[in-house]
Amino acid sequence: MARHLGSRFLRPVAGYSQQAFERLAQRWDGRCPLVLDSACGTGESTAVLARRHPAALVIGIDQSAERLERGRRKLADTLPANALLLRADTTDLWALLAERGVTLAHHYLLYPNPWPKAEHLQRRWHGHPRWRELLALGGQLELRTNWQLYAQEFALALRQAGQVAALRPLVAEGTALTPFELKYAASGHPLWQVQATLDGGAPSHPSAARAGEPGRERAGDQAGKTPVDR
Numbered sequence: 001m002a003r004h005l006g007s008r009f010l011r012p013v014a015g016y017s018q019q020a021f022e023r024l025a026q027r028w029d030g031r032c033p034l035v036l037d038s039a040c041g042t043g044e045s046t047a048v049l050a051r052r053h054p055a056a057l058v059i060g061i062d063q064s065a066e067r068l069e070r071g072r073r074k075l076a077d078t079l080p081a082n083a084l085l086l087r088a089d090t091t092d093l094w095a096l097l098a099e100r101g102v103t104l105a106h107h108y109l110l111y112p113n114p115w116p117k118a119e120h121l122q123r124r125w126h127g128h129p130r131w132r133e134l135l136a137l138g139g140q141l142e143l144r145t146n147w148q149l150y151a152q153e154f155a156l157a158l159r160q161a162g163q164v165a166a167l168r169p170l171v172a173e174g175t176a177l178t179p180f181e182l183k184y185a186a187s188g189h190p191l192w193q194v195q196a197t198l199d200g201g202a203p204s205h206p207s208a209a210r211a212g213e214p215g216r217e218r219a220g221d222q223a224g225k226t227p228v229d230r
């Protein structure tokens with residue numbers, strides 16, 4: 001983690017992630033709060049979050065075309081107009097947004113794969129080489145998982161990066177936010193939630209591609225001031 005905080009991950013962005021980023025940039029006006037639902041699976045959570053944050057543009061991102069397609073079919077009549085499902089490696093989108101100084105209102109990481117083997121640490125979000133970019137995106141960050149150790153590591157990594165992180169058992173909200181939450185809750189798994197308010201970086205818009213170009217509105221600031229963004 002310390003290594004990743006001090007260095008840049010130079011893997012090129014995948015073509016499909018670049019295309020997703022361009023769609024996002026076309027769709028976002030640069031002023032309304034921006035919410036990411038990273039690794040959204042079929043996007044059911046994206047739909048719920050879009051209703052929960054009606055003043056925001058809520059982007060659900062997953063690398064699986066098959067899951068997204070299944071979600072699009074299921075949500076065909078119910079996906080709110082302020083929700084957008086995109087196929088991308090979400091860490092590529094973090095890098096593309098962070099590079100341009102874009103900050104988020106909220107960022108959700110819901111039920112990531114646990115990657116339980118030690119050699120898979122780099123695949124956990126807090127062990128990923130793009131952890132630095134995730135932190136730079138700012139906003140209200142929320143992780144949910146059924147694996148307590150993942151939540152503990154995630155909270156520890158946030159604290160090591162100088163952030164204040166709260167780890168607690170997830171209190172059931174009535175309806176599950178995602179299919180995995182539903183599945184785990186139904187089989188009686190205790191669920192965990194980590195929340196943190198990240199500082200983020202300088203304001204900008206995806207179209208402000210050149211370093212040093214003055215940015216437009218900061219999505220996170222707007223969200224903080226907008227009472228309708230709950």
Ligand SMILES: C[S@@+](CC[C@H](N)C(=O)[O-])C[C@H]1O[C@@H](n2cnc3c(N)ncnc32)[C@H](O)[C@@H]1O
Nearest residue numbers: 039040041062063064089090110111178179180
């Ligand atoms: C366990 S599923 C959880 C899906 C959803 N959040 C839920 O709770 O129902 C993990 C998801 O992460 C996606 N995923 C894993 N790594 C990813 C990455 N780097 N970029 C985008 N999606 C990713 C997988 O395709 C899968 O849909």
